[in-house]
Amino acid sequence: MKRILTVIPAIAFLAGSVSAQTMGDAITFGQNHYYGTARTLAMGNAVTAIGGDLGTIAINPAGGAVSAFSQFAFSTGFTTSSSVSSFAASYDSYDESPLYTGSFSENKTRMTVPNIGLNMYFDTGQYHGVKGWNFGFMVNRSQTFTNKISAVGDEGHTSITGAFASAAGDMPGTILADKNMFEAGYGFNSLCAYDAGLINYNSDAGTYYGSAETVTLNGSEYSYEVLGWLRQNIGTTTLGSKNDMVFNYGMNVDDRLFVGVNLNVPLINYKYSEYFAERALDTNDFPVTPEYWKPSASAYVKGADTFYAGSTYKYNYTADISGVNAKLGVIWLPADGIRLGAAFQTPTAYSVHEKWYIDETVSFVDATQSGNSGSDVMESEYNYRSPYSANFGVAYTFGRSGMFSVDYELTDFSIMKFSQAYNEDFYTYDDPFLVVNRLNKLFCGVQHSLRIGAEVKVIPSIALRAGLTYTTNPERHYTDTDGYTVYAADYDRYFNEYEKGTYRLVSGSAKYSTDCTYAISLGAGYSSSGSFYADLALRRTTLPTQLYKPYSNYLGNDVGGVFYEMVSPSVKSAHSLFDAVLTLGWRF
Numbered sequence: 001m002k003r004i005l006t007v008i009p010a011i012a013f014l015a016g017s018v019s020a021q022t023m024g025d026a027i028t029f030g031q032n033h034y035y036g037t038a039r040t041l042a043m044g045n046a047v048t049a050i051g052g053d054l055g056t057i058a059i060n061p062a063g064g065a066v067s068a069f070s071q072f073a074f075s076t077g078f079t080t081s082s083s084v085s086s087f088a089a090s091y092d093s094y095d096e097s098p099l100y101t102g103s104f105s106e107n108k109t110r111m112t113v114p115n116i117g118l119n120m121y122f123d124t125g126q127y128h129g130v131k132g133w134n135f136g137f138m139v140n141r142s143q144t145f146t147n148k149i150s151a152v153g154d155e156g157h158t159s160i161t162g163a164f165a166s167a168a169g170d171m172p173g174t175i176l177a178d179k180n181m182f183e184a185g186y187g188f189n190s191l192c193a194y195d196a197g198l199i200n201y202n203s204d205a206g207t208y209y210g211s212a213e214t215v216t217l218n219g220s221e222y223s224y225e226v227l228g229w230l231r232q233n234i235g236t237t238t239l240g241s242k243n244d245m246v247f248n249y250g251m252n253v254d255d256r257l258f259v260g261v262n263l264n265v266p267l268i269n270y271k272y273s274e275y276f277a278e279r280a281l282d283t284n285d286f287p288v289t290p291e292y293w294k295p296s297a298s299a300y301v302k303g304a305d306t307f308y309a310g311s312t313y314k315y316n317y318t319a320d321i322s323g324v325n326a327k328l329g330v331i332w333l334p335a336d337g338i339r340l341g342a343a344f345q346t347p348t349a350y351s352v353h354e355k356w357y358i359d360e361t362v363s364f365v366d367a368t369q370s371g372n373s374g375s376d377v378m379e380s381e382y383n384y385r386s387p388y389s390a391n392f393g394v395a396y397t398f399g400r401s402g403m404f405s406v407d408y409e410l411t412d413f414s415i416m417k418f419s420q421a422y423n424e425d426f427y428t429y430d431d432p433f434l435v436v437n438r439l440n441k442l443f444c445g446v447q448h449s450l451r452i453g454a455e456v457k458v459i460p461s462i463a464l465r466a467g468l469t470y471t472t473n474p475e476r477h478y479t480d481t482d483g484y485t486v487y488a489a490d491y492d493r494y495f496n497e498y499e500k501g502t503y504r505l506v507s508g509s510a511k512y513s514t515d516c517t518y519a520i521s522l523g524a525g526y527s528s529s530g531s532f533y534a535d536l537a538l539r540r541t542t543l544p545t546q547l548y549k550p551y552s553n554y555l556g557n558d559v560g561g562v563f564y565e566m567v568s569p570s571v572k573s574a575h576s577l578f579d580a581v582l583t584l585g586w587r588f
Helices: 023-030 038-042 061-065 160-168 173-178 188-196 434-443 488-493 495-500
Strands: 071-088 101-123 130-144 147-155 199-202 207-210 213-218 221-226 230-253 257-280 291-294 299-302 306-335 338-345 349-364 371-374 378-385 389-397 402-412 417-420 446-459 462-471 476-479 517-527 532-548 554-559 562-566 570-587
Touching: 023 257, 023 434, 038 462, 038 517, 038 532, 038 570, 061 101, 061 130, 061 230, 061 257, 061 306, 061 338, 071 147, 101 147, 101 230, 101 570, 130 257, 147 570, 160 188, 160 199, 160 207, 160 213, 160 306, 160 554, 188 199, 188 349, 188 371, 199 291, 207 213, 207 221, 257 349, 417 434, 434 476, 434 488, 434 495, 462 532, 488 495
Parallel strands: none
Antiparallel strands: 071 101, 071 570, 101 130, 130 230, 147 230, 199 207, 213 221, 221 554, 230 257, 257 306, 291 299, 306 338, 306 349, 338 389, 349 371, 349 378, 378 417, 389 402, 402 446, 446 462, 462 517, 517 532, 532 570, 554 562
16 A cells, blocks of 8 residues: 655655754664673673672762772773675555565674773771772773665666655756755755756656656656666765763762762764665666756756766765763662662763765766766754663672672653754754654654673682673554554654644554664683783674665656655665673772
8 A cells, every 4th residue: 555645745865954863863872782891791781780890880880889999991892793785676565565685795893992991999997887989980882883784786666866856846946056955945965966967857847857767747647757777786884983981989888888970971973974876777778858947048948868877876974972961870788699779870961063965976878968966064063862761780699609680771762852052053943853853752762671691700710701682672653543554754754744633643553663682792701819800702782674775765656636655775784793892900
């Protein structure tokens, strides 16, 4: 079954800003996939009730006061990202699942410094009450953004040039030719596409069409058609990390109760780029007779006939993000061997500074007609409020021979919110984040994480460790009153219709995605009779399957004044991470 559009909406990716400010980016920036030291990593970071290690402090601030000594630790290692992707050409019905073919593998390795820190412990000399307090400072990695995706496939029904043309709508060529985004109300994708020659104008039909398409007017109806088969090449690369600067203070009360507080300054460096290229398998299938706006004639004129050979699209985005939050934690030993822990972290107030640009190229058999156009490097600033989180843990220690620990963490993504920065040069009376904040509230929920860890001392100086982590997906979807499954992208596409009540979500129909994150970790540690210790950890993480569209679905044929949506190709990618961490530390 296919939903039909009676009006032409603004497609977010093609028509609006191509910067971030999406629900997906909000989740990406707000999630934590803890690293820490090799010891905490090997135990699955199930350390809320344990403490004593520098890696525990980021999860539970009370952990710094557990050990009655000072320590310094440094961790280094590497992360390898692996992806296996497949390509699905466009399909004509929402009742039909796409058929994914091919297997395209990519690997990317980055060196890491997941943890470095110093914790100073001060003994008060008292026998009761506050027996000691500590002050610590560390930098702890809580997220790594490393991934590369590539896929190749043949497509004969849609083209990126058609998507750009659909987004151009009925805008006059005078505005498109000026590339004035703010006057046009349309994004640089369509503006640059028109400037480069990826899209053309048909004055008879009064509509734009892609250079890989033909448009015909049959009575009062338009018919769009991709003229032949295209070889499409798709690639994305993600780099960066999220590191927390942690200022920690804690107290030891009677060796039974430990409390602590963190002032955290998370710093995020995020880079994303995407590349798309399509080429005609047979250029003879793609005759093109472009029309363009001629200011001196104040009219559209026909250009020279040529043949479409292919086009490329490049997008580069970087974000430098800094924020602040506070975290309060407690560890309690109610009886020998039993340890209970809890910690609560406030939402993070982030300031986001982003830069992006796009570049588009079209090639024709007649090279003199080929063109290129791109945007300047664009910058913007805005604020972002991330979720709060709460950790709860229980552990049991077997004397000095080992321990077993279980953690539960919840993170509420529904409270995420974007807002305009006060120093933003461009100000609008309309809320520029109305849509994305609505999506955050409706389509994001609570993420649950279960962490299990164990440590066994095979001899007093050698310990073996293992851990498991299971984290649910915070994204959810609904059913509407017409029986459709509605995802965030669907609500975004039909935002006005849902907000006005033309389409309605069924109350209580929210369901969470079942695609979750799993991790298994192993490690070993050595502790000398003196001050030195060393730990090694290995972790493999399987992340949710990614579905990626190189361009948005767009409006196709007009039948009786009703525009049908053309479904773009897609890429499905299985993504996993392998981490290796070595920690060297000294107690004093």
